[in-house]
Amino acid sequence: MRQTRIALVGAGGVARRHAEVLAGLGDVAIVGVADPVAAAAASLAQDTGAVAFDDVAALLDGTDPDAAYVCVPPFAHGEPERALVERAIPFFVEKPLGAGLAVAEEIGAAVAEPGLLTATGYHWRYMDGMERARELLAGTPARMAVGTWLDRVPPVAWWTRRDRSGGQVVEQATHLLDAMLHLVGDVGEVYAVASWAPRARFPDADVDDVTAATLRFAGGAIGSLAATSLLPGKQRAGVELLCDGARLALSETGLVVADGEVVEHAEDAWLAKRRVDRAFVDAVQGRGADVRAPYAAALATHRVACAIADSARDGAPVVLAVGA
Ligand SMILES: NC(=O)c1ccc[n+]([C@@H]2O[C@H](COP(=O)([O-])OP(=O)(O)OC[C@H]3O[C@@H](n4cnc5c(N)ncnc54)[C@H](O)[C@@H]3O)[C@@H](O)[C@H]2O)c1
Structure with missing residues:
Protein backbone atom coordinates (compact mmCIF):
# COMPACT_ATOMS: atom_id res chain seq x y z
CA MET A 1 0.00 0.00 0.00
CA ARG A 2 1.30 3.47 -0.85
CA GLN A 3 2.06 5.49 2.26
CA THR A 4 0.49 8.92 2.55
CA ARG A 5 3.38 11.36 3.02
CA ILE A 6 2.79 13.89 5.76
CA ALA A 7 4.80 16.94 6.83
CA LEU A 8 4.54 18.36 10.35
CA VAL A 9 4.73 22.12 10.92
CA GLY A 10 5.57 22.62 14.60
CA ALA A 11 7.25 20.00 16.77
CA GLY A 12 5.72 20.62 20.19
CA GLY A 13 3.33 18.65 22.36
CA VAL A 14 0.38 18.30 20.01
CA ALA A 15 2.57 17.59 16.96
CA ARG A 16 4.06 14.68 18.86
CA ARG A 17 0.57 13.41 19.69
CA HIS A 18 -0.49 13.53 16.04
CA ALA A 19 2.78 11.87 15.01
CA GLU A 20 2.07 8.97 17.37
CA VAL A 21 -1.50 8.57 16.11
CA LEU A 22 -0.43 8.84 12.47
CA ALA A 23 2.32 6.25 12.98
CA GLY A 24 -0.32 3.89 14.36
CA LEU A 25 -2.58 4.24 11.31
CA GLY A 26 -0.26 2.03 9.27
CA ASP A 27 -0.56 3.86 5.95
CA VAL A 28 1.17 7.15 6.76
CA ALA A 29 4.83 8.18 6.63
CA ILE A 30 6.00 11.37 8.37
CA VAL A 31 8.44 12.78 5.83
CA GLY A 32 9.51 16.05 7.43
CA VAL A 33 9.21 18.24 10.52
CA ALA A 34 9.71 22.02 10.65
CA ASP A 35 10.17 24.09 13.79
CA PRO A 36 12.17 27.29 14.33
CA VAL A 37 13.54 25.61 17.45
CA ALA A 38 16.08 23.34 15.76
CA ALA A 39 16.34 20.94 18.72
CA ALA A 40 12.54 20.40 18.72
CA ALA A 41 12.46 19.69 14.98
CA ALA A 42 15.47 17.38 15.24
CA SER A 43 14.04 15.42 18.16
CA LEU A 44 10.64 14.79 16.57
CA ALA A 45 12.22 14.11 13.17
CA GLN A 46 14.49 11.52 14.73
CA ASP A 47 11.59 9.82 16.54
CA THR A 48 9.50 9.66 13.36
CA GLY A 49 12.23 8.84 10.85
CA ALA A 50 11.70 12.18 9.12
CA VAL A 51 13.94 15.02 7.99
CA ALA A 52 14.17 18.17 10.16
CA PHE A 53 13.79 21.72 8.80
CA ASP A 54 13.74 25.14 10.44
CA ASP A 55 11.39 26.72 7.95
CA VAL A 56 7.99 25.82 6.47
CA ALA A 57 8.82 26.63 2.83
CA ALA A 58 11.99 24.52 2.99
CA LEU A 59 9.98 21.67 4.54
CA LEU A 60 7.33 21.71 1.81
CA ASP A 61 9.74 22.17 -1.08
CA GLY A 62 12.16 19.64 0.35
CA THR A 63 9.62 16.86 0.98
CA ASP A 64 6.73 17.52 -1.46
CA PRO A 65 4.20 15.98 0.96
CA ASP A 66 0.66 14.75 0.19
CA ALA A 67 -0.61 16.71 3.20
CA ALA A 68 0.58 18.64 6.25
CA TYR A 69 -0.29 19.16 9.90
CA VAL A 70 -0.02 22.71 11.26
CA CYS A 71 0.65 22.40 15.00
CA VAL A 72 1.94 25.85 15.89
CA PRO A 73 0.88 28.08 18.80
CA PRO A 74 -2.06 30.43 18.14
CA PHE A 75 0.11 33.49 17.41
CA ALA A 76 2.16 31.66 14.74
CA HIS A 77 -0.67 30.97 12.28
CA GLY A 78 -0.61 32.64 8.89
CA GLU A 79 2.75 31.92 7.33
CA PRO A 80 2.40 28.10 7.43
CA GLU A 81 -1.13 28.14 5.99
CA ARG A 82 -0.17 30.62 3.24
CA ALA A 83 2.73 28.38 2.21
CA LEU A 84 0.35 25.41 2.03
CA VAL A 85 -2.37 27.24 0.10
CA GLU A 86 0.23 28.52 -2.37
CA ARG A 87 1.29 24.92 -3.08
CA ALA A 88 -2.30 23.53 -2.95
CA ILE A 89 -1.32 21.07 -0.21
CA PRO A 90 -4.25 19.76 1.91
CA PHE A 91 -3.75 20.52 5.59
CA PHE A 92 -4.95 19.74 9.09
CA VAL A 93 -4.62 22.71 11.41
CA GLU A 94 -4.82 22.66 15.19
CA LYS A 95 -7.28 24.86 17.02
CA PRO A 96 -7.46 27.74 17.60
CA LEU A 97 -7.05 29.08 14.07
CA GLY A 98 -5.24 32.13 15.44
CA ALA A 99 -4.81 34.26 18.56
CA GLY A 100 -7.26 36.69 16.96
CA LEU A 101 -9.62 36.66 13.99
CA ALA A 102 -7.81 38.46 11.15
CA VAL A 103 -5.46 35.68 10.03
CA ALA A 104 -8.20 33.04 10.34
CA GLU A 105 -10.55 35.09 8.14
CA GLU A 106 -7.78 35.55 5.56
CA ILE A 107 -6.96 31.82 5.48
CA GLY A 108 -10.65 30.89 5.51
CA ALA A 109 -11.14 32.89 2.31
CA ALA A 110 -7.95 31.53 0.78
CA VAL A 111 -8.93 27.86 1.27
CA ALA A 112 -12.58 28.37 0.27
CA GLU A 113 -11.86 29.69 -3.20
CA PRO A 114 -9.86 26.71 -4.51
CA GLY A 115 -11.84 24.29 -2.29
CA LEU A 116 -8.65 23.04 -0.63
CA LEU A 117 -9.13 20.00 1.62
CA THR A 118 -8.74 21.02 5.25
CA ALA A 119 -9.43 19.58 8.69
CA THR A 120 -9.00 21.01 12.18
CA GLY A 121 -8.29 19.81 15.71
CA TYR A 122 -11.86 20.03 16.99
CA HIS A 123 -11.85 16.36 17.89
CA TRP A 124 -14.86 16.56 20.23
CA ARG A 125 -16.91 16.09 17.07
CA TYR A 126 -15.59 12.50 17.00
CA ALA A 269 -13.78 5.08 24.35
CA TRP A 270 -11.11 7.81 23.94
CA LEU A 271 -10.90 7.26 20.19
CA ALA A 272 -11.78 10.80 19.09
CA LYS A 273 -8.16 11.89 18.72
CA ARG A 274 -7.46 8.88 16.51
CA ARG A 275 -10.67 9.27 14.50
CA VAL A 276 -9.99 12.94 13.69
CA ASP A 277 -6.65 11.97 12.12
CA ARG A 278 -8.03 8.87 10.39
CA ALA A 279 -10.82 10.92 8.82
CA PHE A 280 -8.37 13.49 7.47
CA VAL A 281 -5.98 10.88 6.06
CA ASP A 282 -8.92 9.03 4.46
CA ALA A 283 -9.99 12.28 2.81
CA VAL A 284 -6.43 12.92 1.57
CA GLN A 285 -6.45 9.40 0.13
CA GLY A 286 -9.70 10.19 -1.66
CA ARG A 287 -11.83 7.73 0.29
CA GLY A 288 -14.23 8.61 3.04
CA ALA A 289 -15.86 11.97 3.66
CA ASP A 290 -15.89 12.21 7.43
CA VAL A 291 -14.02 15.46 8.04
CA ARG A 292 -16.43 16.95 10.57
CA ALA A 293 -14.68 20.28 11.22
CA PRO A 294 -13.15 21.61 8.01
CA TYR A 295 -11.61 25.08 8.15
CA ALA A 296 -14.93 26.84 7.51
CA ALA A 297 -16.65 25.11 10.46
CA ALA A 298 -13.70 25.82 12.74
CA LEU A 299 -13.77 29.44 11.62
CA ALA A 300 -17.43 29.72 12.66
N1 LIG B 1 -6.88 19.60 19.90
C1 LIG B 1 -6.26 19.40 21.02
O1 LIG B 1 -6.66 18.59 21.84
C2 LIG B 1 -4.99 20.14 21.33
C3 LIG B 1 -4.16 19.70 22.35
C4 LIG B 1 -3.00 20.42 22.62
C5 LIG B 1 -2.68 21.55 21.88
N2 LIG B 1 -3.52 21.95 20.89
C6 LIG B 1 -3.22 23.16 20.11
O2 LIG B 1 -2.07 22.95 19.33
C7 LIG B 1 -1.32 24.16 19.23
C8 LIG B 1 0.11 23.86 19.66
O3 LIG B 1 0.10 23.43 21.00
P1 LIG B 1 1.36 22.67 21.64
O4 LIG B 1 0.90 22.22 22.98
O5 LIG B 1 1.90 21.69 20.70
O6 LIG B 1 2.38 23.89 21.81
P2 LIG B 1 3.96 23.78 21.98
O7 LIG B 1 4.41 25.11 22.47
O8 LIG B 1 4.29 22.54 22.76
O9 LIG B 1 4.49 23.51 20.50
C9 LIG B 1 4.38 24.46 19.46
C10 LIG B 1 5.62 24.33 18.59
O10 LIG B 1 5.43 25.14 17.44
C11 LIG B 1 6.68 25.75 17.13
N3 LIG B 1 6.49 26.90 16.26
C12 LIG B 1 6.26 28.19 16.57
N4 LIG B 1 6.14 28.92 15.44
C13 LIG B 1 6.33 28.10 14.39
C14 LIG B 1 6.33 28.25 12.98
N5 LIG B 1 6.10 29.44 12.41
N6 LIG B 1 6.57 27.18 12.21
C15 LIG B 1 6.79 25.97 12.76
N7 LIG B 1 6.78 25.75 14.10
C16 LIG B 1 6.55 26.81 14.91
C17 LIG B 1 7.26 26.06 18.49
O11 LIG B 1 8.67 26.28 18.42
C18 LIG B 1 6.90 24.80 19.28
O12 LIG B 1 7.90 23.81 19.18
C19 LIG B 1 -2.03 25.18 20.11
O13 LIG B 1 -2.81 26.04 19.33
C20 LIG B 1 -2.93 24.36 20.99
O14 LIG B 1 -4.13 24.99 21.33
C21 LIG B 1 -4.65 21.26 20.59
Missing part, protein backbone atom coordinates in the same frame (compact mmCIF):
# COMPACT_ATOMS: atom_id res chain seq x y z
CA MET A 127 -16.41 11.56 20.61
CA ASP A 128 -18.81 8.63 20.98
CA GLY A 129 -21.34 10.73 22.91
CA MET A 130 -21.40 13.45 20.28
CA GLU A 131 -23.21 11.38 17.64
CA ARG A 132 -25.71 10.06 20.17
CA ALA A 133 -26.35 13.57 21.51
CA ARG A 134 -26.96 14.85 17.98
CA GLU A 135 -29.39 12.02 17.38
CA LEU A 136 -31.35 12.80 20.56
CA LEU A 137 -31.34 16.56 19.94
CA ALA A 138 -32.65 16.06 16.40
CA GLY A 139 -35.89 14.86 18.04
CA THR A 140 -35.91 17.20 21.05
CA PRO A 141 -33.80 20.29 20.38
CA ALA A 142 -31.79 21.91 23.14
CA ARG A 143 -33.30 25.07 24.57
CA MET A 144 -30.19 25.85 26.57
CA ALA A 145 -26.50 24.85 26.47
CA VAL A 146 -24.30 25.26 29.53
CA GLY A 147 -20.56 24.90 28.99
CA THR A 148 -18.02 24.70 31.81
CA TRP A 149 -14.22 24.50 31.52
CA LEU A 150 -12.52 24.51 34.95
CA ASP A 151 -8.81 23.95 34.55
CA ARG A 152 -5.22 25.00 35.14
CA VAL A 153 -2.81 27.14 33.14
CA PRO A 154 -1.36 24.72 30.57
CA PRO A 155 2.42 24.24 30.70
CA VAL A 156 3.33 26.16 27.53
CA ALA A 157 5.06 29.54 27.86
CA TRP A 158 2.90 31.33 25.29
CA TRP A 159 -0.41 30.51 27.00
CA THR A 160 -0.56 33.30 29.59
CA ARG A 161 -0.09 36.11 27.08
CA ARG A 162 -3.21 37.40 25.37
CA ASP A 163 -1.43 38.29 22.13
CA ARG A 164 0.19 34.82 21.99
CA SER A 165 -2.72 32.49 22.91
CA GLY A 166 -5.85 34.63 22.59
CA GLY A 167 -6.79 33.72 26.18
CA GLN A 168 -8.54 30.74 27.71
CA VAL A 169 -11.81 30.92 25.77
CA VAL A 170 -10.07 31.25 22.40
CA GLU A 171 -7.41 28.62 23.12
CA GLN A 172 -9.11 26.07 25.36
CA ALA A 173 -12.84 26.48 25.99
CA THR A 174 -13.18 26.79 22.21
CA HIS A 175 -13.72 23.00 22.24
CA LEU A 176 -16.96 23.61 24.18
CA LEU A 177 -18.06 26.35 21.80
CA ASP A 178 -17.41 24.02 18.89
CA ALA A 179 -19.47 21.29 20.57
CA MET A 180 -22.28 23.81 21.12
CA LEU A 181 -22.26 24.93 17.49
CA HIS A 182 -22.25 21.30 16.35
CA LEU A 183 -25.13 20.40 18.69
CA VAL A 184 -27.26 23.55 18.79
CA GLY A 185 -26.33 25.60 15.72
CA ASP A 186 -25.03 29.08 14.93
CA VAL A 187 -24.56 31.69 17.64
CA GLY A 188 -26.01 35.14 16.86
CA GLU A 189 -24.99 37.17 19.90
CA VAL A 190 -22.68 36.96 22.93
CA TYR A 191 -22.06 39.01 26.02
CA ALA A 192 -19.17 38.25 28.35
CA VAL A 193 -17.44 39.50 31.45
CA ALA A 194 -14.02 38.37 32.56
CA SER A 195 -11.39 39.24 35.09
CA TRP A 196 -7.73 38.90 35.80
CA ALA A 197 -5.75 39.19 39.03
CA PRO A 198 -2.01 38.92 39.63
CA ARG A 199 -0.72 35.45 40.47
CA ALA A 200 2.78 34.97 41.82
CA ARG A 201 3.32 31.83 39.74
CA PHE A 202 2.50 33.62 36.48
CA PRO A 203 4.16 37.06 36.81
CA ASP A 204 3.93 37.87 33.08
CA ALA A 205 0.33 36.74 32.59
CA ASP A 206 -2.21 39.12 31.10
CA VAL A 207 -4.97 36.65 30.16
CA ASP A 208 -8.23 36.63 32.10
CA ASP A 209 -8.38 33.79 34.59
CA VAL A 210 -12.16 33.76 34.95
CA THR A 211 -14.73 34.32 32.18
CA ALA A 212 -18.52 34.14 32.15
CA ALA A 213 -20.37 34.44 28.87
CA THR A 214 -23.99 34.44 27.75
CA LEU A 215 -24.89 33.23 24.27
CA ARG A 216 -27.96 33.55 22.07
CA PHE A 217 -28.20 30.93 19.33
CA ALA A 218 -29.69 31.90 15.99
CA GLY A 219 -32.37 29.22 16.36
CA GLY A 220 -33.67 30.71 19.63
CA ALA A 221 -31.82 28.61 22.23
CA ILE A 222 -29.67 30.34 24.81
CA GLY A 223 -26.41 29.32 26.45
CA SER A 224 -23.69 30.11 28.90
CA LEU A 225 -20.00 29.42 29.24
CA ALA A 226 -17.93 29.53 32.42
CA ALA A 227 -14.17 29.14 32.19
CA THR A 228 -11.32 29.41 34.65
CA SER A 229 -7.61 28.59 34.67
CA LEU A 230 -7.21 29.16 38.43
CA LEU A 231 -7.16 25.50 39.46
CA PRO A 232 -4.28 23.03 39.85
CA GLY A 233 -5.69 20.71 37.18
CA LYS A 234 -8.67 20.03 34.95
CA GLN A 235 -11.73 19.53 37.13
CA ARG A 236 -14.47 19.75 34.55
CA ALA A 237 -14.79 20.30 30.81
CA GLY A 238 -18.19 19.63 29.38
CA VAL A 239 -21.46 20.87 27.95
CA GLU A 240 -24.94 20.27 29.28
CA LEU A 241 -27.89 20.45 26.91
CA LEU A 242 -31.25 21.21 28.46
CA CYS A 243 -34.28 20.07 26.47
CA ASP A 244 -38.00 19.66 27.09
CA GLY A 245 -37.94 16.79 29.60
CA ALA A 246 -34.27 15.83 29.44
CA ARG A 247 -30.73 16.83 30.29
CA LEU A 248 -27.73 15.63 28.25
CA ALA A 249 -24.26 16.03 29.75
CA LEU A 250 -21.42 15.60 27.27
CA SER A 251 -17.79 15.57 28.37
CA GLU A 252 -14.55 13.93 27.33
CA THR A 253 -15.45 10.99 29.57
CA GLY A 254 -18.82 10.27 28.01
CA LEU A 255 -22.48 11.15 27.67
CA VAL A 256 -25.09 11.07 30.43
CA VAL A 257 -28.78 11.41 29.52
CA ALA A 258 -31.22 12.05 32.35
CA ASP A 259 -34.90 12.78 32.59
CA GLY A 260 -34.84 13.00 36.37
CA GLU A 261 -33.05 9.70 36.67
CA VAL A 262 -30.09 8.68 34.53
CA VAL A 263 -31.57 6.85 31.53
CA GLU A 264 -28.38 6.45 29.51
CA HIS A 265 -24.72 6.56 30.45
CA ALA A 266 -22.18 5.85 27.70
CA GLU A 267 -18.49 6.11 28.53
CA ASP A 268 -16.26 7.55 25.85
CA THR A 301 -16.43 28.47 16.12
CA HIS A 302 -13.39 30.75 16.27
CA ARG A 303 -15.58 33.77 15.46
CA VAL A 304 -17.72 33.02 18.51
CA ALA A 305 -14.65 32.58 20.75
CA CYS A 306 -13.17 35.86 19.51
CA ALA A 307 -16.53 37.61 19.95
CA ILE A 308 -16.57 36.47 23.59
CA ALA A 309 -13.02 37.79 24.09
CA ASP A 310 -13.98 41.11 22.43
CA SER A 311 -17.15 41.41 24.50
CA ALA A 312 -15.25 40.79 27.74
CA ARG A 313 -12.64 43.37 26.75
CA ASP A 314 -15.08 46.05 25.60
CA GLY A 315 -17.91 45.42 28.07
CA ALA A 316 -20.59 45.27 25.38
CA PRO A 317 -22.59 42.55 23.60
CA VAL A 318 -21.28 41.41 20.21
CA VAL A 319 -23.66 40.48 17.39
CA LEU A 320 -22.37 37.89 14.93
CA ALA A 321 -23.30 37.64 11.26
CA VAL A 322 -25.00 34.25 11.18
CA GLY A 323 -24.26 32.15 8.12
CA ALA A 324 -21.30 34.38 7.15
